[in-house]
Amino acid sequence: MKKLTVNAKTKNYDITIKEGLIAEILDYLQQDKKKFLITNNTLEKLYPDLVSSFENKIVIKDGEEYKNFETFEFIINELLKRKIERKDLILALGGGVVGDLAGFAAASVLRGVNFVQIPTTLLSQVDSSVGGKTGFNTKYGKNLIGAFYQPESVLIDTNFLKTLPVREIKTGLGEVVKYSFIEKNCSDDEKIHLSKYLDEADSNNLDFKEIIYRSVALKASVVSKDEKEAGLRAVLNFGHTFAHSIETITNYKKFTHGEAVAMGMKLAFELSYNLNFINKEYLDYAFNLIDKFNLAPVYKIECDKDEYINIMKSDKKVSNSKIRLVLPTSKGEVKIFDNIKEDDIKKVL
Ligand code: NAD
Numbered sequence: 021m022k023k024l025t026v027n028a029k030t031k032n033y034d035i036t037i038k039e040g041l042i043a044e045i046l047d048y049l050q051q052d053k054k055k056f057l058i059t060n061n062t063l064e065k066l067y068p069d070l071v072s073s074f075e076n077k078i079v080i081k082d083g084e085e086y087k088n089f090e091t092f093e094f095i096i097n098e099l100l101k102r103k104i105e106r107k108d109l110i111l112a113l114g115g116g117v118v119g120d121l122a123g124f125a126a127a128s129v130l131r132g133v134n135f136v137q138i139p140t141t142l143l144s145q146v147d148s149s150v151g152g153k154t155g156f157n158t159k160y161g162k163n164l165i166g167a168f169y170q171p172e173s174v175l176i177d178t179n180f181l182k183t184l185p186v187r188e189i190k191t192g193l194g195e196v197v198k199y200s201f202i203e204k205n206c207s208d209d210e211k212i213h214l215s216k217y218l219d220e221a222d223s224n225n226l227d228f229k230e231i232i233y234r235s236v237a238l239k240a241s242v243v244s245k246d247e248k249e250a251g252l253r254a255v256l257n258f259g260h261t262f263a264h265s266i267e268t269i270t271n272y273k274k275f276t277h278g279e280a281v282a283m284g285m286k287l288a289f290e291l292s293y294n295l296n297f298i299n300k301e302y303l304d305y306a307f308n309l310i311d312k313f314n315l316a317p318v319y320k321i322e323c324d325k326d327e328y329i330n331i332m333k334s335d336k337k338v339s340n341s342k343i344r345l346v347l348p349t350s351k352g353e354v355k356i357f358d359n360i361k362e363d364d365i366k367k368v369l
């Protein structure tokens with residue numbers, strides 16, 4: 021078992037990582053609290069005993085397309101219909117979609133009910149369950165409605181990964197590799213750095229407990245310093261501004277989030293190289309690492325470059341209509357720029 025603590029300004033909480041943790045879940049939850057489990061229909065089918073062991077469960081439809089106001093409203097109505105009280109506990113069992121929606125429902129209903137994240141995808145175990153970003157998508161863009169609302173705890177059972185399709189494992193690895201490119205920004209503690217570990221790892225035989233531990237430790241370090249993204253936390257968005265355009269242009273159908281992030285990181289590396297921020301050796305290293313885990317299905321997409329740039333401008337990070345880009349500047353380190361010329365960006369698209 022591995023344990024970590026997030027010391028965010030609004031809340032301190034534990035993250036527990038253990039194979040088989042779910043079998044002892046009740047030991048980790050306060051017994052006397054009424055619990056409301058929020059999950060989706062795929063997890064209900066895959067884990068019927070676990071889901072049916074909760075009297076109060078709310079099952080939503082599976083898919084990013086259901087991460088919307090309608091599903092949010094459905095969850096809130098179910099919670100209120102079943103007379104949730106402020107002292108009760110909401111449990112989010114699922115990937116990032118369930119976690120983000122359930123977290124925002126917890127933040128909103130009765131002005132805030134405690135919730136526990138039980139992430140079941142690699143992406144949610146290394147990223148979305150930690151740090152308190154919650155919300156849903158609108159027709160104007162991804163995650164534009166939401167709140168920073170930290171969970172009471174995060175319970176990570178690596179056994180869930182046994183039923184996860186390979187493509188979803190890779191989408192999580194996209195975020196893991198991202199952490200390796202920003203590790204020096206996140207923490208000086210080399211014991212939790214990922215680059216050396218990933219360089220030496222056998223891509224067919226990964227130790228997920230170790231990977232999740234280091235990823236979450238790096239993220240926890242950032243969230244502890246900058247919970248609400250006043251500055252540093254933006255480094256976690258490395259590759260994401262490009263990815264956001266890739267996902268939007270392809271209607272969220274062609275690539276998973278992690279695949280888009282991997283493609284976005286390659287574009288960010290190419291842009292940095294063109295601007296002389298990094299040398300050829302680091303560019304090649306980065307491409308090789310992304311390819312070692314086979315994360316980016318293609319490098320560039322067919323697109324209208326003006327549309328691509330416009331979508332980049334609708335990103336939440338935009339300030340004064342300027343695109344903010346997180347770009348690599350040296351091994352394991354990135355910087356945030358808001359002065360990159362659109363022509364330079366277009367050259368790499
Ligand atoms: P997801 O929640 O859609 O899950 C991917 C698929 O895996 C789904 O079909 C799901 O039903 C299935 N699944 C989940 N657990 C499974 C298991 N154990 N076995 C088999 N199948 C399983 O996607 P995701 O990649 O987990 O998360 C993506 C979402 O997370 C996006 O909406 C993104 O915006 C959000 N996100 C949020 C943050 C944050 O900080 N809050 C960070 C990154 C991403």
Ligand code: GLY
Nearest residue numbers: 151153253256257
């Ligand atoms: N996934 C980016 C963040 O949590 O800030």
